[in-house]
Amino acid sequence: MKIRVEQSELSDACSWTTRTLPARPTIPVLAGVRIGAEEGGLHLATFDMETAAKVHVDAVVDEPGTVVVSGRLLADIAKALPKQPVELTLEGSRLSLRCGRSSFGLPTMPVEEYPELPAFPVEAGSLPGSEFGVAIAQVAVAASRDDTLPVLTGIRVELEGDTITMAATDRYRLAVRRLAWSPDDTSISRQVLVKGKQLADLGRTLGEGDSVSLSLGDPESGLIGFSSPDREVVTRLLHGDFPDYRRLLPKDSQTVAETDREELIESVKRVKLVAAERTTPIRLTFSDDEVLLRAGAGDDASASESLECSVSGDPIEIAFNPDYLLDGLQSIPNEKVTLAFTEPRKPAVLSDGPDYQYLLMPMRLGN
Amino acid sequence: MMSVWDAVIGQPRAVEALERAVAAAHGHAASATAMTHAWLITGPPGSGRSVAAAAFAAALVCPREGCGECPACVEVRAGTHPDVELVRSTTLSHSKQLSSELVLKAADAPVLGGYRCLVLEDADRMTDAAANALLKAIEEPTATTVWILCAPSPEDLLATIRSRVRHIALRVPESRAVADVLVAEGVDRAMAEFAAQAAQGHIGRARGLATDAEVRSRRSMVLTIPSKLQTLGDCYAMAHKLKAAAEADSSQRLGEHLAHDREQTMAAFGEGAAGVSNRKVKEYAKSSLAELERVHKQQSSRSVRDELDRYFTDLLGYYRDVLALQCQAEVTLINADLRASLERHAANDPASQTMQRISALGRAREQLEANVPPALVCEALLVQLLHPSGN
Numbered sequence: 136m137k138i139r140v141e142q143s144e145l146s147d148a149c150s151w152t153t154r155t156l157p158a159r160p161t162i163p164v165l166a167g168v169r170i171g172a173e174e175g176g177l178h179l180a181t182f183d184m185e186t187a188a189k190v191h192v193d194a195v196v197d198e199p200g201t202v203v204v205s206g207r208l209l210a211d212i213a214k215a216l217p218k219q220p221v222e223l224t225l226e227g228s229r230l231s232l233r234c235g236r237s238s239f240g241l242p243t244m245p246v247e248e249y250p251e252l253p254a255f256p257v258e259a260g261s262l263p264g265s266e267f268g269v270a271i272a273q274v275a276v277a278a279s280r281d282d283t284l285p286v287l288t289g290i291r292v293e294l295e296g297d298t299i300t301m302a303a304t305d306r307y308r309l310a311v312r313r314l315a316w317s318p319d320d321t322s323i324s325r326q327v328l329v330k331g332k333q334l335a336d337l338g339r340t341l342g343e344g345d346s347v348s349l350s351l352g353d354p355e356s357g358l359i360g361f362s363s364p365d366r367e368v369v370t371r372l373l374h375g376d377f378p379d380y381r382r383l384l385p386k387d388s389q390t391v392a393e394t395d396r397e398e399l400i401e402s403v404k405r406v407k408l409v410a411a412e413r414t415t416p417i418r419l420t421f422s423d424d425e426v427l428l429r430a431g432a433g434d435d436a437s438a439s440e441s442l443e444c445s446v447s448g449d450p451i452e453i454a455f456n457p458d459y460l461l462d463g464l465q466s467i468p469n470e471k472v473t474l475a476f477t478e479p480r481k482p483a484v485l486s487d488g489p490d491y492q493y494l495l496m497p498m499r500l501g502n
Numbered sequence: 503m504m505s506v507w508d509a510v511i512g513q514p515r516a517v518e519a520l521e522r523a524v525a526a527a528h529g530h531a532a533s534a535t536a537m538t539h540a541w542l543i544t545g546p547p548g549s550g551r552s553v554a555a556a557a558f559a560a561a562l563v564c565p566r567e568g569c570g571e572c573p574a575c576v577e578v579r580a581g582t583h584p585d586v587e588l589v590r591s592t593t594l595s596h597s598k599q600l601s602s603e604l605v606l607k608a609a610d611a612p613v614l615g616g617y618r619c620l621v622l623e624d625a626d627r628m629t630d631a632a633a634n635a636l637l638k639a640i641e642e643p644t645a646t647t648v649w650i651l652c653a654p655s656p657e658d659l660l661a662t663i664r665s666r667v668r669h670i671a672l673r674v675p676e677s678r679a680v681a682d683v684l685v686a687e688g689v690d691r692a693m694a695e696f697a698a699q700a701a702q703g704h705i706g707r708a709r710g711l712a713t714d715a716e717v718r719s720r721r722s723m724v725l726t727i728p729s730k731l732q733t734l735g736d737c738y739a740m741a742h743k744l745k746a747a748a749e750a751d752s753s754q755r756l757g758e759h760l761a762h763d764r765e766q767t768m769a770a771f772g773e774g775a776a777g778v779s780n781r782k783v784k785e786y787a788k789s790s791l792a793e794l795e796r797v798h799k800q801q802s803s804r805s806v807r808d809e810l811d812r813y814f815t816d817l818l819g820y821y822r823d824v825l826a827l828q829c830q831a832e833v834t835l836i837n838a839d840l841r842a843s844l845e846r847h848a849a850n851d852p853a854s855q856t857m858q859r860i861s862a863l864g865r866a867r868e869q870l871e872a873n874v875p876p877a878l879v880c881e882a883l884l885v886q887l888l889h890p891s892g893n
Contacts, residue, residue: 158789162581163770166790184584205772207786212778229776240776242769250582251573253613282602283635285609357611357618357646371584372611374644 136200136225138172140192142216142234148190149210151340151366152179155188156206164248168206170223170230172196180252181206186333186370187252202230203244212239253369256352256360259294259325260318264363268342270301270312271334273466273491278331279305286375289328292359294349296321302380303331308459309380309494310466316349325351328373329359337361337368383494385484388475390448392421396472396487400464402428402440407457409436416454416498421446421476430457453479454498463493506557506568506575510550511683511705512675516543519670520554524561524568527617527648538668540640540649542625544656545672548704551652552590552623554672558650559586559619563612574614585612586619596628601635608639608647618647625651626658633660640666674703677834684712702819702836707812720747724813725820729843731888741880748809748876756805760798767791807870810880814870817887818863820844821856828853858890 152168160166161184169180174196180189202225212232213221221234225243232239271290279287293300297318302311341347344363352358360369407417409431420427426444431437453476464472469487476483479500485493507517519536526537541558543551560578561568563585569575577583587607589600604620612618622628628636640649640663649667656664677698683705684694689712700721701708710717724747727740771787773780784791819836826833827848837844847856866883870876 159793160770160790163766163790164582166767166770166786182584205770205775205783205786208772208775208778208783211782231776238777241772241778242774244770248580248582250577250584253584282606283638285606288606289609357613371613373609374611374646375609 136170136172136202136223136230137198138177138194138196138223139220140177140194140223142213142218142221144192144194145221146210146213146216148179148192149206149213152181152188152190153206153210154340155181155183155186155336157183162248164203164244165250166206167203167244167249168209169201169203169246169249169252171201172199172223174199182250182252184250185330186368189252189367191365200225201246203246203249204230204241205244208241212241253358255362255367255369256350256356256358258319258348258350258360258362259323260316260320261346261348262299262314262316264342264344264347266314267347268338269468270299270314271338271342273493274301274303274310274312275331275335275338276303276462276466277305277308277310277493278303278335281305285373286328286377288331289373289375289377290331290334291377291380292327292329292334294318294323294325294351296323302377304378304380304383307456307496308463309383309492310463311380311384311492311494313490325354326377327351327359328375328377330370330373333370337370341366341368383482384492385475385477385482388448388477388484390421390446390451390476392426392444392446392474392476393471394426394442394444394474396464396467396470398442399426399472400461402442403457403461403464406430406438406440407461409438410457411435413458414456414498416500417457417460418452418454418500420450420452421474422450451476451479452500453483454500455483455495456498459495463495466493467491504570506560506564506570506578508570510554510557512679512703513545513550513554513672516554516670516672520558520561521567524558527562528567539643539645539647540651540667541670542651542653542656542659542664542667543670543672544653546654546674546703548701548707549672549674550705551672552621554670555621555623555650555652556588559588559621559648562617562619562648563614565616585610585614585616586621588621588623590623596622596624596632598629598631598635601628601632605635605639608643608649610647611644612646616646618644619650620647621650621652623652625663626653628659630660633663637662637666675705677703680705680708684708689713696839699834699836699838700816700819702815720751720813721816723747724816725837725840726843727817727884728820728847728887731884734885734888737884737888738881741877741884744810744813744880744884745806745877748806748813752802752805752809756798756801760794763794764791767794806876810876811867811870814863814867814883818860821860821863824848824851825853825856825860828856855890859887862886862890 165183171178176191177194178189178191216234216237219235221232224231228243230241230243274290278290287305291302297315298313299316300313341361341363348362350360357372358369359372406428407430418429425441427441429439463485467487473486474483479497482494482496510517522536526534543555545551560575564572564574578586581588607620610618653659656669680698681694685691693712697708697712701711731737767787767790771783773783823835823837823844824847827844862883866879869879
């Protein structure tokens with residue numbers, strides 16, 4: 136193998152692929168990055184048995200070939216090199232890197248021990264990367280981190296015609312986000328369950344690109360692929376029945392309040408300071424033109440604060456886990472937030488329009 | 503033609519049942535009920551439980567039902583197949599933490615579109631909490647997940663786990679089958695037969711005896727114990743020697759493993775790169791190496807017990823031969839090479855004492871399992887071997 140590549144491109148590619156490298160690989164070779172050189176360029180690939188990442192880099196390939204070398208070492212070297220062309224040559228069992236006056240030799244690992252990367256599924260459509268990234272973050276916040284119910288650690292992704300709906304719930308809250316995309320086949324109707332942590336990571340890295348494509352295999356396939364022009368990620372789906380979340384969304388409401396989102400966030404943060412435990416509720420009383428926030432009672436420290444707020448419908452007093460409330464408020468991008476209630480024992484819905492809903496279970500009101 | 507089942511030695515009935523399951527899993531079998539989602543493979547140590555489990559997993563993910571040659575089969579063997587999780591037992595117990603990781607994996611869709619196989623070796627080492635954490639996932643896995651647990655016997659598992667799995671029992675493979683395997687591996691016939699007989703069907707042990715002179719000399723040392731015990735002083739001296747031998751064997755074996763694993767890990771993180779300091783590589787590998795050390799430490803404690811258990815098994819075989827001679831039973835001697843010493847014992851002691859010695863060995867093995875300090879187990883055992891009736 137013999138290739139020449141620009142330092143900056145090599146460095147970017149390395150730092151992107153090696154982000155997913157496991158710190159404690161189950162088999163040593165998985166700490167490596169696979170470099171493949173073929174006509175027209177090279178690709179770097181990593182695979183941790185959950186997610187495979189592959190990036191294409193333009194390069195002059197004098198001699199094609201494939202090697203596996205320590206991923207973090209390559210990334211650190213590539214970053215530190217001067218901004219000049221880098222020459223990679225396989226010499227015996229070592230990969231030599233030359234750049235300007237610097238020279239490195241990296242031991243290689245047996246290519247045949249590196250597991251085969253899963254085949255990339257078929258492209259199903261695309262959407263703008265930044266919108267996709269934001270949407271994922273809005274939903275991922277509600278995904279469960281409790282290992283005992285694997286299904287709830289996932290994010291449900293529904294592709295119906297030109298709409299994508301994503302949903303996640305940990306039983307205490309539910310986040311649903313709808314967004315438009317451009318499917319290759321407008322009659323598409325597919326539902327998959329993507330691992331929450333993996334999808335959230337993807338949203339952060341692929342969200343930087345202009346356009347992201349989604350790829351799915353046949354219905355039995357256990358994979359979903361995401362790609363931007365030079366980058367490909369394929370990750371393992373979850374199996375299992377996601378709860379019928381649409382049933383949980385209330386059809387109507389008795390009270391609707393609208394207020395400034397930032398101000399409400401600040402108020403909640405202040406009032407929650409007196410909460411003795413993570414699960415100490417914060418009480419919200421909506422009446423006329425204000426909302427009263429209270430936490431703590433009796434002999435414990437207590438706090439209260441009121442905030443201007445437009446309220447229509449019956450007055451209501453309701454209590455929430457302050458962290459879950461904050462998560463919801465912080466997931467809404469607009470200046471204003473709308474809170475809709477039916478009764479104090481039933482879930483409330485935070486939203487800023489029809490595209491995003493954050494459903495939050497109330498806590499039981501004390502005395 | 504090659505097949506993954508070639509590695510499963512002397513288990514025709516079990517292999518047949520598993521092959522039927524694999525055929526059903528691939529959708530072409532007379533009876534679809536031949537396949538189910540949770541299995542328990544049991545058998546005495548050395549009968550090849552883990553080998554059978556790995557072969558079964560390979561056959562499930564192989565498009566040709568376990569051809570042994572395709573990428574899927576090769577990857578399962580190398581432990582790099584993305585859909586087959588082999589949980590090896592190296593420590594004293596399986597923790598609840600491990601169970602939670604497995605429960606998450608049980609919800610995975612298979613990457614390659616076939617089955618997601620979770621193989622848990624030594625499932626009997628699960629703590630109760632670990633077993634309970636698995637219950638739900640084992641009872642109702644997703645359609646493409648298959649659990650394969652291994653244990654010495656079904657009774658080693660909680661009843662609640664037992665009732666959720668289909669049971670495949672392996673038996674002790676016949677010495678002939680074991681010897682044939684060794685011969686196929688290049689051992690000469692006479693040595694293979696001696697090793698297979700002395701190892702009492704334990705394949706790994708037979709391989710060690712056939713190929714490693716040190717393993718053979720350790721066996722001889724252990725089997726001379728019965729002739730050397732004359733006074734209580736001998737018992738204590740021998741007990742000490744036995745324990746020291748177990749520790750030496752175990753630390754040598756583990757030390758080699760650890761050195762090998764370290765080397766592999768350091769290489770994976772780039773050790774030996776020109777122009778890069780080794781300190782840098784150590785830093786990358788830090789978390790991996792720490793994990794290795796931690797596991798190694800847990801292994802050492804278990805490994806000494808495993809080693810002693812092996813010695814006790816050899817001694818059991820010895821007294822079994824003595825008893826066979828005393829009863830004039832028409833059976834093949836396990837330790838035919840020690841006939842002179844066996845006959846001397848058979849002539850000098852009553853059979854009832856031999857029985858008591860055999861019981862003492864059984865108790866000693868239980869004590870090892872129950873975490874009694876190895877030194878005490880050895881001392882108590884040797885005193886009982888000298889004075890079987892307790893006088």
